[in-house]
Amino acid sequence: QVQLVESGGGLVQAGGSLRLSCAASGISFSLNAMGWYRQAPGKQRELVADMTSGGGTNYAESVKGRFTISRDNSKNTVTLQMNSLKPEDTAVYYCTARRETFPRRNYWGQGTQVTVSS
DSSP, X not given: OOEEEEEOOEEEETTOOEEEEEEEESSOGGGEEEEEEEEOTTSOOEEEEXXXXXXXXXXXXXXXXXXXXXXXXXXXXXXXXXXXXXXGGOEEEEEEEEEOSSSOOEEEOOOEEEEEEO
């Protein structure tokens, strides 16, 4: 019943932009911190950006100034605007939800591939 569905991934040249979107259903969206993680082949999954239910944000140092996370509580969506993309941004990007009140629950989307060519 709970679904986090990512879209917007694809192939882009270095220096280009992409916008990822995540549509959430089956959760109380406004009670959750929402975020994006990524995982490249052979590497650990890492936090890219997240936003608490109160609007506070956190970014990986490697994407600060290039990526922007936002959310629309009226539409139950979270987006990641990615500018000035680099080949090292290539990874599968996952949407996440973290409920901030009882009962504590966490969910993951299926992921979307982002490939940045040099």
